[in-house]
Amino acid sequence: MARVLEETEVDILEDELDSELSVQEQRALAGLGVYQETSRAPDLTDGGEIAGATLFPVQGGERKQNGRPTVRQAWMWDGTPSELPLAWNTDGTMHDGARRYRLKRHCLCCNESGFRGKCPRCIKTLCPKCRAGEDRSKLIPNFYLRYKDVPFPKERHPIQDCFLASCMRRGENGFESAEEMRMHASKRHKDEYAAHLQTEAANRRDETDDLRQRVDQLTTLLLSQQNGVQPVAKEQAPLYGADKPKAKRMADLTEEQRAARRESNRKAAAKVRAAREQA
Numbered sequence: 001m002a003r004v005l006e007e008t009e010v011d012i013l014e015d016e017l018d019s020e021l022s023v024q025e026q027r028a029l030a031g032l033g034v035y036q037e038t039s040r041a042p043d044l045t046d047g048g049e050i051a052g053a054t055l056f057p058v059q060g061g062e063r064k065q066n067g068r069p070t071v072r073q074a075w076m077w078d079g080t081p082s083e084l085p086l087a088w089n090t091d092g093t094m095h096d097g098a099r100r101y102r103l104k105r106h107c108l109c110c111n112e113s114g115f116r117g118k119c120p121r122c123i124k125t126l127c128p129k130c131r132a133g134e135d136r137s138k139l140i141p142n143f144y145l146r147y148k149d150v151p152f153p154k155e156r157h158p159i160q161d162c163f164l165a166s167c168m169r170r171g172e173n174g175f176e177s178a179e180e181m182r183m184h185a186s187k188r189h190k191d192e193y194a195a196h197l198q199t200e201a202a203n204r205r206d207e208t209d210d211l212r213q214r215v216d217q218l219t220t221l222l223l224s225q226q227n228g229v230q231p232v233a234k235e236q237a238p239l240y241g242a243d244k245p246k247a248k249r250m251a252d253l254t255e256e257q258r259a260a261r262r263e264s265n266r267k268a269a270a271k272v273r274a275a276r277e278q279a
Contacts, residue, residue, distance in 0.1 A: 004168065005072035005086060005095075059092055072098050073168065074143040077106045077113070079153035081173040083188075084143060104142040113142050163196050164189050 047056035047067065057067040071083040084098035106112070107119035109129045118133035130138040144150050158174030160181045167189065175181040185193040253261065 005069035079150045105139045106142045108138045
């Protein structure tokens, strides 16, 4: 997880910057796109093991317990918390204060954010409010280092924390919806979030298997109880045209049984005649 730059490690008053990048900075920034970040690299902020090698932070030839900060806390123009990556020199003694991110601007005309210099949308649409991006008073910084400097803080009601316990987007800096948290996690904690989703999916499968096993056990128990209550001698109706038990012949019945059968047949015939007459 990225280590955040502490407020005691930087002087805000001495950390002011110009509104434009120098020519050298523009060339260096253009060369950043040549290199691609490794998406599967482990967290080596405070050291760790990768490819069989154990790494630990070192500064000035001395081994350090904690690594140097890699981001600094900031707030967007609307008060949304954010983290700006720091760029260090090769000796690891100086950082740029997230200069290339703090030079990004927000346009008050079209609400475009994240650009440097003039607003590209206003230039493309020939915005009359800022004369196609010529009026610099319509541009404000996109990031602020102190929350009290945020010009348009919106009222936030965070209800969702980041799934990663070490992330700053928790508590009052949380998210207003689960969708917002998932978008943040998929961009800022790509590998950690993928592992988190895999763990949740495995837990759901385990819960489903456990519930299925419990249902099978309860079904077996109910069937066993029902079979215990029903009489054993009760015969079930034969299925799929199996041989049915034949009725006894009149010659095999007693006189009382013959009379009862005749009476039953007479009543059944009377019911059939009555139904035909009503139809």
